[in-house]
Amino acid sequence: MTGNTQTDTAITIRNLVVDYGPRRILNDINLDIPSGQIMVIMGQSGAGKSTLLRCILGLKKPTSGSIHMLGTDIATASQKEIYKARKQIGVAFQGGALFSSMTVGENIELPLREHTNLDEKTIQIMSRIKLDMVNMLDAEHLMVAELSGGMAKRAALARAIIMDPKLLFFDEPSAGLDPSTAAELDQLIITLKISLGMTIVVVTHELDSIFKIADHIAVMKDGNIVETGTPQQISASTNPEIQGLLNRKPRETIVDTDAHLRRLTGGF
Amino acid sequence: MECNVKSEFGYDLLELSGEVDLQFSPQLREKILGSLKTGNPLLIDLAKVSYIDSSGIASLVEGFQTAKTSKLQYGLLNISNTAMQVLTLTRLDKIFDLYSSIDQFKQKLQ
Ligand SMILES: Nc1ncnc2c1ncn2[C@@H]1O[C@H](COP(=O)(O)OP(=O)(O)OP(=O)(O)O)[C@@H](O)[C@H]1O
Numbered sequence: 287m288t289g290n291t292q293t294d295t296a297i298t299i300r301n302l303v304v305d306y307g308p309r310r311i312l313n314d315i316n317l318d319i320p321s322g323q324i325m326v327i328m329g330q331s332g333a334g335k336s337t338l339l340r341c342i343l344g345l346k347k348p349t350s351g352s353i354h355m356l357g358t359d360i361a362t363a364s365q366k367e368i369y370k371a372r373k374q375i376g377v378a379f380q381g382g383a384l385f386s387s388m389t390v391g392e393n394i395e396l397p398l399r400e401h402t403n404l405d406e407k408t409i410q411i412m413s414r415i416k417l418d419m420v421n422m423l424d425a426e427h428l429m430v431a432e433l434s435g436g437m438a439k440r441a442a443l444a445r446a447i448i449m450d451p452k453l454l455f456f457d458e459p460s461a462g463l464d465p466s467t468a469a470e471l472d473q474l475i476i477t478l479k480i481s482l483g484m485t486i487v488v489v490t491h492e493l494d495s496i497f498k499i500a501d502h503i504a505v506m507k508d509g510n511i512v513e514t515g516t517p518q519q520i521s522a523s524t525n526p527e528i529q530g531l532l533n534r535k536p537r538e539t540i541v542d543t544d545a546h547l548r549r550l551t552g553g554f
Numbered sequence: 555m556e557c558n559v560k561s562e563f564g565y566d567l568l569e570l571s572g573e574v575d576l577q578f579s580p581q582l583r584e585k586i587l588g589s590l591k592t593g594n595p596l597l598i599d600l601a602k603v604s605y606i607d608s609s610g611i612a613s614l615v616e617g618f619q620t621a622k623t624s625k626l627q628y629g630l631l632n633i634s635n636t637a638m639q640v641l642t643l644t645r646l647d648k649i650f651d652l653y654s655s656i657d658q659f660k661q662k663l664q
């Protein structure tokens with residue numbers, strides 16, 4: 287293995303180690319993220335998924351290892367190089383992070399105002415094209431506080447793709463959405479891949495969503511990637527850890543119902 | 555990106571080639587709006603466009619709106635599969651007048 291970026295690989299991660307103080311959070315991660323496909327990263331809460339995304343985005347400097355993306359090693363790049371790479375990256379994070387003092391339209395136009403010298407009219411049409419893609423054209427003038435959870439997620443997605451990024455990162459896109467809104471969002475993610483050829487990395491716990499959108503799945507546990515493969519391969523895995531994540535067995539069987547009831551009611 | 559406007563008999567032909575992205579779409583916009591100011595119908599040939607981003611599409615949309623206001627014919631010629639997918643995704647395929655030959659556009663002018 288040389289660590290060179292292959293043409294069909296959008297992101298190559300080698301021997302990535304991250305510590306927070308004395309705690310090792312990521313432990314020798316190796317991962318190839320293929321171009322133009324959807325990679326889902328799954329794993330228990332605390333496994334290190336968000337930390338991995340933060341490293342790829344250059345928001346967290348790893349302790350050691352390399353992350354090759356868009357011709358740059360993000361792990362060792364300068365702030366200026368990271369900034370340049372980030373213009374080609376769209377991010378929609380846990381929590382959305384839209385500015386509540388602005389309208390939806392203003393939020394979506396913001397990256398264009400910050401990074402380009404495009405004409406006002408061009409900016410407005412671009413913003414409306416993206417709002418139309420996420421089915422939110424009517425919400426352009428609403429304040430962020432007036433949006434439902436699903437609308438806020440879609441608005442965040444519209445903003446993430448406003449610059450036509452080559453790479454799109456999503457942390458928990460469908461968490462907290464009702465099934466039909468979540469399914470809509472899944473369909474949108476697939477459409478972005480097919481129509482715009484984007485490479486998309488999604489962190490999610492939602493099993494329905496994973497098996498609908500993923501071309502590849504990486505399963506994380508305690509700072510390691512324990513398995514990678516297609517949805518079929520992951521689904522067929524005999525690793526008990528993965529079977530557990532796939533809800534194939536109950537987390538804990540209640541043996542002593544009286545004890546459990548006491549635990550819930552706290553000694554009445 | 556290359557972008558040349560030719561005066562044909564009764565209309566302008568804008569030949570576009572290469573990558574139309576954030577860097578070049580302002581130039582495309584200027585050429586389109588400049589051509590429409592002359593009062594001629596405009597046909598934009600996209601056959602040699604290898605990539606067009608949404609800023610390029612936005613310039614095409616603004617041009618279309620401007621042409622409509624001035625009651626000028628405005629057509630897109632030889633749109634590539636990839637560009638077509640972007641148009642379809644944003645339902646613009648239903649809005650633009652799309653042509654596969656110059657003759658088709660000329661007939662529309664009569
Ligand atoms: N800024 C930080 N400082 C110290 N420890 C951190 C920091 N951020 C994350 N951690 C720790 O790193 C570990 C991995 O966290 P991370 O947020 O990457 O998990 P995750 O897989 O995204 O979990 P979830 O599914 O709950 O979002 C956790 O144990 C967390 O406590």
Ligand SMILES: [Mg+2]
Pocket residue numbers: 335336337380457
């Ligand atoms: Mg997380």
